[in-house]
Amino acid sequence: MTTHLLSLVLFLPLAGLAVLLAIPAENKRLVRLWANAVFLAGFLVSLPLVTTFDRNATGYQFVERASWIPSIGAQYLIGIDGISLLFVMLTTVIGFLASLSSWSAIHDRAKEYYALFLLLQTALIGVFVSLDLFLFYLFFELVLIPMYFIIGIWGGERKLYAAIKFFLYTLAGSVLMLLGVLTLYYQYRTQFGVPTFEIARLMSLKMPLIVEMAVFWTFFIGFAIKVPMFPFHTWLPDAHTEAPTAGSVVLASVMLKMGTYGFLRFSLPLAPHASTTPWVVHTMVVLSIIAIIYGGLVSLVQQDWKRLVAYSSVSHLGFCTLGIFALNANGLAGSVIQQINHGISTGMLFLIVGVAYERRHSTKIRDYGGLATVMPNYAVVFAIALWSSAALPLLNGFIGEFTILSGAFEANRIYAVLASLGVILAAAYLLWLYQRVMLGQVKHEENKLLPDLSLREWCVFLPLIAWAFWIGIYPKPYFDLLEKPVGEILKRL
Amino acid sequence: MSYYTASDNLALLPALVLAVFGCAILLIEFFVKNKKTFVLSLSLAGLAGTAWALLLQTQAVGSGADKLTAFQGALSIDGFALFFNWIFLLSSAVVILISYRFLEIEDEHHAEYYGLILLAQSGMYFLAAGTELVTIFVGLELMAICFYVLVGFLRRERRSNEAAMKYFLLGVFSSAILAYGFSLLFGIASSTRFADITQAIQTRSLSDPIVLLALGATTAGVLFKISAVPFHMWAPDAYEGAPTPVTAYLSVGSKAASFALLLRLFLEPLASLRHAWQPMLIAVAVLSMTAGNLAALTQTNLKRLIAYSSISHAGYMLLGLVAGNDTGIQGIAVYIVVYTLTNLGALLVIAALRRKDPGSVREDDLSDISGLASRNPAYAALMVIFLISLAGLPPTAGFIGKYYIFLALIETGHPILAVIATLYVALAVYYYFRIAKAMYMGKQERPVFIASSLGQRIALGITGAATLLIGIYPEPVLLFAGITLLR
Numbered sequence: 001m002t003t004h005l006l007s008l009v010l011f012l013p014l015a016g017l018a019v020l021l022a023i024p025a026e027n028k029r030l031v032r033l034w035a036n037a038v039f040l041a042g043f044l045v046s047l048p049l050v051t052t053f054d055r056n057a058t059g060y061q062f063v064e065r066a067s068w069i070p071s072i073g074a075q076y077l078i079g080i081d082g083i084s085l086l087f088v089m090l091t092t093v094i095g096f097l098a099s100l101s102s103w104s105a106i107h108d109r110a111k112e113y114y115a116l117f118l119l120l121q122t123a124l125i126g127v128f129v130s131l132d133l134f135l136f137y138l139f140f141e142l143v144l145i146p147m148y149f150i151i152g153i154w155g156g157e158r159k160l161y162a163a164i165k166f167f168l169y170t171l172a173g174s175v176l177m178l179l180g181v182l183t184l185y186y187q188y189r190t191q192f193g194v195p196t197f198e199i200a201r202l203m204s205l206k207m208p209l210i211v212e213m214a215v216f217w218t219f220f221i222g223f224a225i226k227v228p229m230f231p232f233h234t235w236l237p238d239a240h241t242e243a244p245t246a247g248s249v250v251l252a253s254v255m256l257k258m259g260t261y262g263f264l265r266f267s268l269p270l271a272p273h274a275s276t277t278p279w280v281v282h283t284m285v286v287l288s289i290i291a292i293i294y295g296g297l298v299s300l301v302q303q304d305w306k307r308l309v310a311y312s313s314v315s316h317l318g319f320c321t322l323g324i325f326a327l328n329a330n331g332l333a334g335s336v337i338q339q340i341n342h343g344i345s346t347g348m349l350f351l352i353v354g355v356a357y358e359r360r361h362s363t364k365i366r367d368y369g370g371l372a373t374v375m376p377n378y379a380v381v382f383a384i385a386l387w388s389s390a391a392l393p394l395l396n397g398f399i400g401e402f403t404i405l406s407g408a409f410e411a412n413r414i415y416a417v418l419a420s421l422g423v424i425l426a427a428a429y430l431l432w433l434y435q436r437v438m439l440g441q442v443k444h445e446e447n448k449l450l451p452d453l454s455l456r457e458w459c460v461f462l463p464l465i466a467w468a469f470w471i472g473i474y475p476k477p478y479f480d481l482l483e484k485p486v487g488e489i490l491k492r493l
Numbered sequence: 494m495s496y497y498t499a500s501d502n503l504a505l506l507p508a509l510v511l512a513v514f515g516c517a518i519l520l521i522e523f524f525v526k527n528k529k530t531f532v533l534s535l536s537l538a539g540l541a542g543t544a545w546a547l548l549l550q551t552q553a554v555g556s557g558a559d560k561l562t563a564f565q566g567a568l569s570i571d572g573f574a575l576f577f578n579w580i581f582l583l584s585s586a587v588v589i590l591i592s593y594r595f596l597e598i599e600d601e602h603h604a605e606y607y608g609l610i611l612l613a614q615s616g617m618y619f620l621a622a623g624t625e626l627v628t629i630f631v632g633l634e635l636m637a638i639c640f641y642v643l644v645g646f647l648r649r650e651r652r653s654n655e656a657a658m659k660y661f662l663l664g665v666f667s668s669a670i671l672a673y674g675f676s677l678l679f680g681i682a683s684s685t686r687f688a689d690i691t692q693a694i695q696t697r698s699l700s701d702p703i704v705l706l707a708l709g710a711t712t713a714g715v716l717f718k719i720s721a722v723p724f725h726m727w728a729p730d731a732y733e734g735a736p737t738p739v740t741a742y743l744s745v746g747s748k749a750a751s752f753a754l755l756l757r758l759f760l761e762p763l764a765s766l767r768h769a770w771q772p773m774l775i776a777v778a779v780l781s782m783t784a785g786n787l788a789a790l791t792q793t794n795l796k797r798l799i800a801y802s803s804i805s806h807a808g809y810m811l812l813g814l815v816a817g818n819d820t821g822i823q824g825i826a827v828y829i830v831v832y833t834l835t836n837l838g839a840l841l842v843i844a845a846l847r848r849k850d851p852g853s854v855r856e857d858d859l860s861d862i863s864g865l866a867s868r869n870p871a872y873a874a875l876m877v878i879f880l881i882s883l884a885g886l887p888p889t890a891g892f893i894g895k896y897y898i899f900l901a902l903i904e905t906g907h908p909i910l911a912v913i914a915t916l917y918v919a920l921a922v923y924y925y926f927r928i929a930k931a932m933y934m935g936k937q938e939r940p941v942f943i944a945s946s947l948g949q950r951i952a953l954g955i956t957g958a959a960t961l962l963i964g965i966y967p968e969p970v971l972l973f974a975g976i977t978l979l980r
Binding site for chain 2: 152
């Protein structure tokens, strides 16, 4: 059993999907119950990964290997290290909470909705556990298709535009990335005579710098669009704003991490010389800092609550890429933790918007005001999410950004100084948002009778709040977990 | 020297079976009236016979180390020929399965329809197996003439007639050019056999104007048949006007056969002229992808959209030949398998939109498929799988086809071409997903009904399952496509 644990985690949502298809679409209650049960089971079966993971071991654990397409050397090869473990857990947790949050939000075509979400879940887990580039690429592309439909069918007013823009933009990046994958594959086959997509083996390649550069930049296009890094971020505000709440949550919390994870797992280890070339590092850092400051400034002027949260992602992900290209232990570890943090805090922020949207069907900031008096519990949850996102000490965001900034400081003081502007901006746009939405008098009559959080909604928020405090107060297990894999990456550079 | 031996018999057997059954079906209407199911069974029996003949040949060729040659080198049954003939058989079978209901609805159920399909496949046989100019030309014309009739089979519909006329005129014109090219090749080698032509061209200077003229005329003729730019004008009209099952047959059977011819010509007699045809094919491939993809963006007729997309697919396949290494050639073979299955599937769904009752869908317009997902979720879901595969995204078969083409381009040092080809994938998703958008997010303008028959469901099940399975586990298809390298 234990040897196939990771496959179980990976394919459980897909198996659940197969059963879901047999449930009649009219029976929405059963559809919802079943889908949520599958997501919960998905989370539960992923728990043993944490408890049995050996954090002192280097290399991958729970490895499963099977021959898949011998003609081209592709294998079914999955396994996790400390970094992927965190992302797998983030995916299973967020997946379940996002599904739970859709209980009363989705009425139309509920069966299709949950079916697509289950497919998406398998694809996302697949991205984080694949150790074979061909397998990875399959999941990497597969993610797009369910997400396209989720945005396009259940999204907001401009859903069709947002859906196709998201699809084409991110697809253009990932097809170019395929060329990088094929270049690595071809180089390896010429040098060693055997075809393989196995990442560990591809690392033994010695390539001329120019080829390595080509690989790095094709990967960069693929991952930078996913993150998204400035100037490839323009799909994000549309997609995140138009997607249904659960779609935005999964997009922000998990899908964006495919890009940063890609940098950590593929770009740095597979093109180490290209990614440490000074001008490349400078470019990456400058783009990250622009994203941090630009994302913050744009968030400041948003009139739409959801769009504001979307732009804040650009800024927060800027910290993550900055940490990666600080190229030292603090930067990398901080980056991974900050990615998890962003998953928690931005996920919460989108869920909070979703709660309001479900009651009022608007995401315009001016349609709200003074909600704190009407919905006191909601106000507390929002405040915690906000402080978590704005990096208040004792909450998770502080740990992540502090570590990244200290990593950046080690690399170059100016980086750290510029990036810290982003922390101030974050506090500004988030607090101002809170003031306009929650504080003061209730401006609109229809807002006076809004119900506070229901039990189900509490169930969605509580785990995330607990997680945020856990990382904020006692982050040591996370740093312990990351020590070995980060060391492995640094050894390659 | 005897002109016809027992071994020739085996080499000819599949074409013979097809021709006998084809002619029998043409004649049978004189004797048995209104026996539609009988004719249908007879044509399926013909295909079963062909499958048997192909199996015999596969056994005789064995692992592919040796090959059957017949008629003093006019036919050569090798891995390449067998591979393509299995593809032809698959497309004919699927087309016949979906035609019955369609012809009923159109009220044009005549036995000769099935006869023509079998005879066309008999012509295709020679395109894949022929290694002699006259044999090939006769095979090509046999196929083409059957198609001229089939495209215009809806005699009472103006579009069908118009399509047939356009296709016929342009087709005859291109055949004439091809014949001119062939005559020049004959002039160069004073033989029509590929082996002799190969030798004769190798002894000639590489810039000999006659050789180049022969190459140019031959290439133009063949490019017309695969509907590559700038010889693609006929395709949208013919695809749109033809009865949808014929569109399917035209887009996969005829295209695969023409690619077989193209590959044979360029890899055998014309191989030594690579320096001359490679730049030409690069231009044609890039133009085909560009024109096909850009024109498809704005199409609202589903069949025209498929037509333009198939022009761009021709461009992708040509890139495999541009690369020209084993990966490229095997890539074309894989591409043809997946393209055949996927395109058949997509046109099958479009064919199922036709109904007999008045006021039903007759235009195959994008709005006709609008809202399909709410009424026929299974058809809509299958269509999405076909569309993803046509676009070339994992986890469908289409990705495996594209994968080989891209890999071949990288191996042979064509990074720029690879970048162009990949970016067009993203562009193509836009128009393929317009169909998905209409099905899932479009308002239903009028009730869409599906006219499904048992044959249709079987065909749809086969193509849909294969499209998905090949995408997830392509190994058997890769091994199967590998036999094309045995020439």
